[in-house]
Amino acid sequence: MTDHRSLHNLEIGFTGILGADGKPIGELPEFASNHKQLIALYRAMVLTRRLDEQAVALQRTGRLGTYASSLGQEAVGVGVAAAMNNNDVLLPSFREQGAQLVRGVTMVEILRYWGGDERGSCFEGPKEDFPAAIPVGSQFPHATGVALAMKLRNEARAAVVVGGDGSTSKGDFYEALNLAGVWQLPVVFVISNNQWAISVSRKKQTAAKTLAQKALAVGIAGEQVDGNDVIAVRFVVERALERARAGQGPSLIEALTYRLSDHTTADDATRYRPDEEVSARWKKEPVSRLRTYLTDLGAWTGKDEETLLNESTVQVEEAVTAYLATPLPQAGEMFDHLFESLPSDLENQRKQVEELSREKTDA
Amino acid sequence: MTDHRSLHNLEIGFTGILGADGKPIGELPEFASNHKQLIALYRAMVLTRRLDEQAVALQRTGRLGTYASSLGQEAVGVGVAAAMNNNDVLLPSFREQGAQLVRGVTMVEILRYWGGDERGSCFEGPKEDFPAAIPVGSQFPHATGVALAMKLRNEARAAVVVGGDGSTSKGDFYEALNLAGVWQLPVVFVISNNQWAISVSRKKQTAAKTLAQKALAVGIAGEQVDGNDVIAVRFVVERALERARAGQGPSLIEALTYRLSDHTTADDATRYRPDEEVSARWKKEPVSRLRTYLTDLGAWTGKDEETLLNESTVQVEEAVTAYLATPLPQAGEMFDHLFESLPSDLENQRKQVEELSREKTDA
Amino acid sequence: MPEVDLLQAVNMALTKAMETDDRVIVLGEDVGVDGGVFRATNGLIERFGAERVRDTPLSEAGITGLSVGLAAQDFRPVLEIQFMGFIYPAIDQIINHASRLRNRTRGRLTCPMVLRAPFGGGIHAPEHHSESTEAMFAHIPGLRVVIPSSPKRAYGLLLAAIENPDPVVFLEPKRIYHVQKENVEDDGKALPLDRCFVLREGSDITLITWGAMIVETLAGADQLAEDGVSAEVIDVATLTPLDTDTIFSSVEKTGRCVIVHEAARTGGFGGEIAARLAEDGLLSLLAPVKRVTGYDTVIPMPRLEHHYMPSLDRILTAAREVLEYS
């Protein structure tokens, strides 16, 4: 007997609210009736884009290290962070400047980090948020631990972890998803599917039709969202967070977006993808989409736009100035946070590095 | 707009052919009309069980190392191997004596391996088969490599890799499954779900309702089979192998079975599972099920059974005698297969270990 | 004061730590109902419940990363990896995260976790069950590698590891889980994590070791004493950060040194100790340093395993060679 038992919950939902042309194609969530909230999302996306632009320029002129721009993906980071409570915890990948800004990481901190300074990960704002994860996918298991801590303390909080389409091929992703499922941990996994992992396309990454369906492997909720629609992103993440905080378990959200920039400033994307693909995707980018909607609503004017652009430029420039003025760390600092207190075995090494750096300065 | 796009292929099939009582509950596959073939399956299961019994006895009397019996799971190993062509490649876990026997690994080799002798993995028979995999799940990626080799050579062959329910929680399992999917490799993943990973039950391993549905995460075929029904196992694995050899891609097969023994001879399963659970499962075990069917068919008599048991006992005893008579390896052999030829840096070490062992023997 | 073996001492320390600090969470494969495959966590789930004593899925990388997250949230995870041969999927999380979370965030987030694993050969275990790769961990900055070799040190060092605000890999020499019983007072007192232990004082030669090889090394010292040679025996205990002071002052006194470990020779931690002597203790040395170690091959399965393990004989031969120099 070959009996095809069909299983429950084997559907993958897709949420889109604004179309690429900025016209609503779905029911608007409640928060969208408050234009101030929409404008806040818009401002955050514009600021993120401005920061990215400026960071790339700094890199090109030798004043910043390799940088991963989020151009075209701003709605994912901003939407995710906007959905979070302050006391939730964010565990970002290395391309979530938008989310970090909304969470309260400062632009100066972000620039310091990419400028090659560990102090950039010592956030003044969201003290429990994790720093950027460079080893792809390694952040997912951390999120399960953070979520378990919240659950053990009976707190109505949740962890949100973000990774790319490429990161879903790592065992770390799967093991974390499975742990979250089996222990019903308050964590939301967000995949920012920008269609590329450096030069490897989404299709070459996995034969699964969607990344959201990977949730089925561990028995948790999975859904897709239009990742260039910040309203939709905020909406589905908020919903998933509410479930998580209420003890209803983890979710996987695949946000469909596109990386309009090179992978990083060290990359040349024209080597592996056609210009036409990129220009077609420019038509669906998130910032102008929301601007159109707000303009159509009468909630946003050319004047507002001009003011915002000026303000953003000033804000970013101030941050850049502060970043460039950051006093260099002292050589000895490389030992100061290795352990809570420096083991005596390492004192000589600390002394040596300090002396040598003094000599250099004196010379 | 929240649009529930339902995806294709999100069903998980289940195949069972003989019921627990030995009565057919499904259509019999063609090979089952050949009673000789069924008898061959039966004989292999009985032999496996006899070997397991004897191995446990040897361990209890200090003549074998820790041993993992396959009691109750014989139909999985035997069914899987019976479905394979000689030139397919088997990558077993550490509990697939049944499969190994059918593949042509000798009982002496199996005993040597568990007796603590690397020579036990130097099979005379299936030369390309992998040795038992002790680090759980680490065999899955190897199978993708073996399958890729076959594909690159355009051979109509396939790899079959077997792991336990516990092994499906490892990143290795998922990464291998994903590689097989994206490259459409000729490999069949068989999960012998015996409901326990030492003391951790299937339910504590993952929130997924089935292990077969993990295939959906990587876009490949997944199905369940009654793992105590050797006819069903052989049937579904054969079908999956035909697809694989024909270039139609990989499959995941979850065989539902039960570990009637302790995890290994080092384990005491009464610590973590109730006797009633085990006795209930005895009613569904694979050997008597097929015997009933064959008897009902008139293809098997009490006399046949007696002969088989005697023969099996003799065969196993002969193997045990040969195993116990195996000359000890020489101490220097620990260096002989480390590299193709021993680097000069290690010659002294080899000399030392040989001299010291001679001294011991002389003393 | 209970008379316990090393394994029971581990269990006592875990119990005490869970009693004292409810941020201590014990997790790993089979640590709950089964009490661990060696029974190190026996009784904990009955006493502290399944929330704090957690059976995990079979997922070494995942549970190590999960422990990093838990630790960053101010819990004190004590993770068991069942055998050292299965620790390797955890290395990525250990080196890329656990050991540097504090440094990466300049002290904002920390990682007070302990990863326990039984290690070493000599118990006739199956393939992949007899690893001694402590040197791989001892090369990781920001990590402590701690190895007890007696019930008392197991108790005191494990408590210290759990109290320590930074990550510790705690390796238990399973071959001596049951060889020695001691009266261990259950007083919750930690031992220092920055000190080698001088197990026996002596003046002619220094024997340095850790883990299970302590047994053969002490036996070696006994035999040497019969020859009228006074051997000092040092249990390194905390491999990193290394207490070079204790080692140097011993070798300054004796002028001779044999290092014993079970791990493969090349790249083993004995090399680090010998190197330090060659750098900063050379002038005290009256003879070459000798290492008695496992061979540079995969530790054999049981049929040949005893040929691999450093033996009392090999220790004595090395010591006598070193003593011949004048």
Added chain:
Amino acid sequence: MPEVDLLQAVNMALTKAMETDDRVIVLGEDVGVDGGVFRATNGLIERFGAERVRDTPLSEAGITGLSVGLAAQDFRPVLEIQFMGFIYPAIDQIINHASRLRNRTRGRLTCPMVLRAPFGGGIHAPEHHSESTEAMFAHIPGLRVVIPSSPKRAYGLLLAAIENPDPVVFLEPKRIYHVQKENVEDDGKALPLDRCFVLREGSDITLITWGAMIVETLAGADQLAEDGVSAEVIDVATLTPLDTDTIFSSVEKTGRCVIVHEAARTGGFGGEIAARLAEDGLLSLLAPVKRVTGYDTVIPMPRLEHHYMPSLDRILTAAREVLEYS
């Protein structure tokens, strides 16, 4: 004869190997159309097609295990791991399988694979992109660890690694991918994998190093020459199995030795070399051995990185200290 840098030499060797032996398969993340993030595999996919030059999913553990399977089937996989910081998920497959498949099966199955990875700091890379953990691999029996430090050696050693019937971890010092050009004949000739290279002969002191530190070490020898000191410079090249002969005969001659590496000091491979000298070369030593290494901390991000890297100054200071002994 083309004038090429180290990176181009790697590319030449890969091309030659693929030309000569169609069992050679190049795989890894972005090795295909993109030609590798450093362009080491540039042009290969155009020349040999996507079957043999394979872009893989982002899956270090998986593709390493896959390579083991391929190698067991008599292919010659050459796997690129993009940066050494991402090699750790592969360690399990390397230590538990690749390095012991031959031994486990007593020669029945073998694992002729090469795992290439750029390593080391000094290029102002982001976090986790500047690792030098060769010592962790050098402790694995059954594995060869090979590190080229010039275009010629990159070409000849990579060909040797690919031809070798056993697994090789081939680490490329990315800081010197472009610092030196040499005329490298594309003759398909492999260099020996069991020899250190004496880059400069000398009689007063032996400087031992590998990888990118060759630059500062040779500069050190130049400076010492100006002081009238004749320094011998050894590029270890193949860390394991180690060619102790070359090292010992040099130190016998010079009586003095400084070992230079970028990796953290404790547990670094310099310790192994120093240990061997302390054991079997002690009587040749006229002075303590010195190690000039990275510090025992996480290699800092670019703002502090230059303070971490062993400098010409540190090498000179150590050499002069060693030379002071008489």
